[in-house]
Amino acid sequence: MEPQKRAKNQLKTHIRAQNQELILDTAERVFARQGLAKTTTQMIADEAGLPKANVHYYYRSKQDLLDAVLERILTMWLHSVSLFNFEEGPKANLTRYISEKIDQSRSRPNASKVFAMALIGEEEFVLQYLRDYFVTELSREKATIEKWIDLGLMHSVDSEHLFISMWAMTQTYADFDAQIKIVLNKDELEDKDYDAAKSFITSMVLAGCGIKED
Structure with missing residues (x-):
């Protein structure tokens, strides 16, 4: 693999890990505050400062996110x-x-x-x-x-x-x-x-x- 392509893939992996950590940290906080039933992925996205689509890119549903x-x-x-x-x-x-x-x-x-x-x-x-x-x-x-x-x-x-x-x-x-x-x-x-x-x-x-x- 070319060095430039390898560096690009490493950057993507780093960004992905950062986004997932941000989403999981935020979800843990919102679930604890709002309760499991009342929490929505929109709430989590808003608190994380991300579009809702970004949350669903990593976790298809609220249940998938809760399990994670x-x-x-x-x-x-x-x-x-x-x-x-x-x-x-x-x-x-x-x-x-x-x-x-x-x-x-x-x-x-x-x-x-x-x-x-x-x-x-x-x-x-x-x-x-x-x-x-x-x-x-x-x-x-x-x-x-x-x-x-x-x-x-x-x-x-x-x-x-x-x-x-x-x-x-x-x-x-x-x-x-x-x-x-x-x-x-x-x-x-x-x-x-x-x-x-x-x-x-x-x-x-x-x-x-x-x-x-x-």
Whole structure:
């Protein structure tokens, strides 16, 4: 391929990636604010500063766009939280897991809200993704927890409910941030609020698992 043609193709690829990222970022924000049902591709196009035709060039329908947004969210969640390391033990791993989940709620609140809406609405894309990928990862973490239990490093706990509880406690700081702001009497949550949440949730989980913090 000629250098000039190669450079032209690289530019097209770069522009395409930029446009898709802009559309997905905007769609995540609009879906979180307006809700899945009320959001339209016209709203997304207007907020992104693009013609509606540009949005449909990359995503044929609102459903295609929603699925793309959800795939990006779920992939991010699947790979951004560290896998449990058996040698480090339960205290270090659970503490890190809770910290990383709170950090996700702090940095990507719209992602958490869109996921919650899709799960409540039983969007098939989310349900199938959880079946295909999330269950596998959870079973791997469960096996590690069971080894720690067998070694007496923590109490015998139901690992599925342990994870469900940690998700509920951490993701609420994104999904229901409006409620938390009212309870804390704040216009916006600060870093110290998230740090306090990490500390409190970690203490609760470790205590419930029979793990000393000292």
